[in-house]
Amino acid sequence: xxxxxxxxxxxxxxxxxxxxxxxxxxxxxxxxxxxxxxxxxxxxxxxxxxxxxxxxxxxxxxxxx
Numbered sequence: 001x002x003x004x005x006x007x008x009x010x011x012x013x014x015x016x017x018x019x020x021x022x023x024x025x026x027x028x029x030x031x032x033x034x035x036x037x038x039x040x041x042x043x044x045x046x047x048x049x050x051x052x053x054x055x056x057x058x059x060x061x062x063x064x065x
Contacts, residue, residue, distance in 0.1 A: 006042040
């Protein structure tokens, strides 16, 4: 069984060229699945794939094109 990789909102923001605040908004709105551990968010790699494949949040997803 392969372990899933988890990312912080900061790492996701850098990967997709958006502000960290944008990633946090996606988490709070439920646009992207994440796990909150205390004050820290962690985003599973599978959640990133689901988010991108689903088209992300219209107008804010810079990962495509």
